[in-house]
């Protein structure tokens with residue numbers, strides 16, 4: 067029986083790390099994009115960066131999941147509110163599958 071393998075790369079969101087993201091675009095077959103639901107100050111810029119990513123040719127058509135993380139914190143924006151923001155970007159998803167999840171790295 068053949069063996070399949072999946073390789074996950076965890077690329078950080080700091081400025082330094084963002085500058086190397088592009089080295090991985092052409093080899094990517096799917097994207098998990100993690101946003102911090104609890105930080106309303108960075109949420110919009112995080113979605114803007116995501117919007118820019120969706121315009122990258124090498125990422126065209128690949129399936130994407132957005133993980134709205136830190137949902138265990140009381141300060142977290144509810145999933146529905148984040149989805150409303152994401153839904154304003156529908157033009158980005160005509161050509162690909164998109165899933166949006168509410169997650170906590172602490173509680174699963």
Ligand SMILES: Nc1nc2c(ncn2[C@@H]2O[C@H](COP(=O)(O)OP(=O)(O)OP(=O)(O)O)[C@@H](O)[C@H]2O)c(=O)[nH]1
Pocket residue numbers: 077078079080100135136137138139169170171172173
């Ligand atoms: N409460 C809570 N804290 C979290 C959660 N996920 C991460 N953290 C905390 O947030 C901080 C940053 O977590 P990291 O895992 O380093 O975040 P990161 O996304 O890898 O950061 P970069 O690699 O710099 O992009 C740590 O203190 C974590 O414990 C979560 O779901 N809930």
Ligand SMILES: [Mg+2]
Pocket residue numbers: 076077078079
């Ligand atoms: Mg990290």
